Amino acid sequence: MIARRPARLLLLAVLLAVLAGCSADPIPAPAPAPPPPTTPITTPTQVIAGVDDIGPGFNPHLRAHQSPVTTAIATLALPSVFRPDANGALQLDPTVATSAKVTSENPFTVSYELNVAASWSSGAPIAAEDFVYLWQQMRTQPGTIGAAGYRAISDVRSRAGGKAVDVVFDEPYPHWQELFSGLLPAHILKDAPGGWTGPLINGVPASGGPFRVMSVDRVRGEILLARSDPYWATPAVVDEMILRRIDPAVLPTALANHDVDLALPDARPEVTRALAALATPPTVQRAPRPAVQQLALRTGGGVLADPRVRQGVAATLNREAIRAAVAPQAVPVDAFGAAPSDTGYVASAPAGAPARPDPAAAAAAFGGAGYVRGGNGTWQLAGRPLSVVVGAAAERPEDVRVAQTVAAQLRAGGVAATVAAPPAADLFSQSTVVPTAPTTTPTPAPGGAGPAPTTAPSTPAPSTPTSTSAAPTTAGAPTTSAAPTTPVAVDVLVAPREATGAVGPRLDSDYGCPAAGVPADSPASSCFPALQPLLDQLRAGPADPATVADAERILWTQLPALPLYQSQGLVVSTPATDAATKVRPGPLSTGPFTGAQRWAEPDRPDR
Template identity: 70%
Template sequence: MRARRRFRALPALLLVALLALTGCAADPQPAPPPETNRPTEPVTAPTRVVVGVDDLGPGFNPHLRSDQSAVTTAIASMTLPSVFRPDDRGVPQLDTTVATSATVTSQSPFTVSYELNRDAGWSTGAPIAAEDFVYLWQQMRSRPNTIGAAGYREITDVRSRAAGKAVDVVFREPYPHWRELFGNLLPAHLLKDAPGGWTAPFAGGVPASGGPFRLMQVDRLRGEVLLARNDPYWATAAVVDEIILRRIPANTLPTALESQGVDLALPDARPEITQALDVLARSPEPPTVQSGPRPAVEQLEFRTTDGPLADPRVREGIAALLDRDAIRERVNPDAVAVNAFGAAPSDPGYAPTAPAGAPGRPDAAAAAAAFTEAGYVRGQDGRWTLGGRPLGVVIGAGAERTEDVDVARVVAEQLKAGGIGATIVAPSAPDLLTEPSVAPTTPTPTTTPAPAAGPVPGGSAAPVTTPPAAPTTTTAAPTTSGSPDSGTPVAVDVLVAPRAAYGAVGPRLDSDYGCPADAVPGELPGVACFPALQPLLDELLVAESPDPAVVAEAERVLWRQLPALPLYQAQGLVISNPQTDAATRVTPGPIATGPMSGARTWAEPEGSGERPTGDDDPN
């Protein structure tokens, strides 16, 4: 790491004092001109690593599906404390900077006891303590829009000992996946009484740090997040002073990397990025490119409690109309197709479970048969109707999640081509994933891939700018939530959203498709209960190694009931120049924590000292 130094002129007050002393001499002589270039204490500019990213995302709470993004994962790995962290193989390992021990201390009731590091504290000065465990448990077991809630629902009590520096967590029955819990603890002392504390404080940052870095500023206009070394951090301090996550358009990425304006880039693998890398590959020092899966699967989720999709035959028909491969090719052609509800392609031993025909593959005849069985008739205009009322659905995607909106547009095109009315709404992502009905906000214009007119070299089509989807005059079956044309809140029939692609498969399945014991079906998004499915999920949740036969049966039920339709898993890139490689030894990292997991030990890349810093930084 190369330190950069600047020197300041002698302060004016010091010069005045020296001149006054000179004036007291017996034979005063004319004072020589001040030496303005004489060095005093050197001022060292901060060492810095600049990381290019696709976008900042809607928010930074790592426990919310609506906030799930590469940037949120990166910030959490640098700022939030976790009792266990995954190693390179994804196996949870105790982080002794947070807890000195975590052991099962009782089998009846099943109890895990944590002894917390007495030095561990938040950047506010408050200790990391039992109240942080209690807060996370209470939020995860009761809130919608969470990632991996099933394990927290197995907890019956969280008890504090040793003035909050020891915690006993009691479960309703032995839970073998307890090491996956209490990652990314949140500062309860700031959030527990704050209005909207679970979501609102994370829209513009992370309110306090319990890691080696602290989030200092989020500038959405410039597309930057500034993290600085967390000086109160009690363990080994970070080497670099600052890390900047900066939004970098794909067309400027080669210039940014070559000029060393960006030390490291973490984009999604997309055709435009591949084209940019082709330019860099011809340079004298081409970058190192590593790839790794993103920790989420993109999927469609169906409202099964009321509306037209409450009929499983209509869900079957809708799914049979959709060409999932075409959706992936249009939106993210470098992603990997997902053909299972539980495991993702990044999981060891992943095997597709989709049936050979519909809904695993599009089948217009199967769709027609399903709609006909449900009582629908297809008219001369190609539209499906029931009792003279056209069949229509509302498709929802978070306004801040541009890829979700792109998926919604392609889904709407395919459904309309199959005789189904489709309206797209794009409210805020947190509202979409927490409220039973949302404002019928029209998505803003965006650039989305055009449909290919036959085979396209490289597997993608040229982008075009599409206008916002106009509301259709046909809507879904009547509900109490209004309709898109009326301007009143609407219930979303088809939701575009991510689901987690890490952790044990049993808790994953129960978190995504199970029914919480105290939840009311239809009250919140994502709650759909199937009597044939829940006993299988209950068994898988508490199994140390899931029985393949039980997993297969659960998958069979899910493909038949269709609470959702998996689409694809995006792939991420880690692009670094030789200087960055030498200073950081960066890798894609464990899927749950990503490339920034080792940022504490990074040094500033050699040569990046030529970049302006501080107030002189033009960016």
């Protein structure tokens, strides 16, 4: 047993040697995983446009929402069956409809074959329901522009699963190509609370164009539009379009520092002077706005229901002084249908009152209505002063300035006047409004042109009304104060009217009688039996000059409104922007952003 011990020790030594040899060559550790690929951070390509303000909303069919920004958004994000070419002639947009033609004369029918690929950014097809929705809203909603053509439609029928549409008219309608522009997403709006206005106050809920509205920042005054990836046609070149509110006083600096690539300000003299002082002068192109500023006079009730009182009010007002105080760059308008931007525009205004101020004519008109001049210089009837409410939308600063200037002129002429500035959505759709006072105070304009306010609100007036007492006046003319919580009817409404399209439908849209069963366009609506047959002729046929002249004469007699001026805008761009975009004023109805999907990003060497 003792002899076996050396053998065991030898075996143990051999095993230890084997184990030592194995540990000298260990199993290698796994190699580390390769680093993940890096994605380069890119800045989106942009075109940045400066604007005076972003406006109260973006429905292109509402009078309250008319602005250069609304026109831009409609051009970039909303589908239209026809669009104007460089010369302003309407051409079929094949991205929306592959065919649109008259297919029957009795009844007059227009048939549309829609592009099967056309769809909203939500995924829903652009289809017949969008035609039906726009037709129904334009016929029934107050405060629309260009409604006459839609009132002439008796039915809208769907075919081919909604990708074909037959539009049936009550009578032949030669201006049918002007209809169904700026289509809206019916599948979203038709069931939305306040669908015609609410969802369009802070954006557009779905896009049918090369861009879509991503955000609206009213505090910063900026709107972001991004390339719409679901767009079925040629995609936009740049990633983003930005509309940025720029104070005209800092616009030259913003252009010099490349904070904006182009700008669309009003053509105010101080703006053009400041731009001319830049070391590298920008390109400045003038562009008329597609609307005429006017005063709508309430013919359906109140003191202005008497045409003699309307004549007296018109003869009291100095339209040229209003323009000089508020928009000296604007072009005077002396017609109800055509605008100075129209080819062949002819003024229809009479030589004297009511187109021109005439105290004697005003006194005769007020006296004919039974008013007498009181000891303090005011016009009175049975001891009660002649008093009117002048209304302007709180979010439309220029309108507020017009209203304040008008009220001051009326007070100087012996008519008590109060300015009310409620939100646009209320003012253009309701027969009465809470008399919210404007937040600005008029100051004398140089040269005796009348009062011009220093500033105007750029955001909606607060819902809680404040005092509506007007500023003290001279010559003993008193002011009026509406009860702060009692709704009032607006007698004189500062409101734009359309300056695009055929003159006949324009006249009928603005001054024609509403269709049976359709509510009146509050608060500015009119209906004159002697005028309507002429408007019917103009709507259903070419604008015969003699018929237009007859209609204009009646309108200057009845005065449902008083035209003031057509504003002028500017398209301001840098050399780099010109090279990348070739921006132009564009057709009146679609503006400078026509064709913007083909723009490239301008070179910004300092950024």
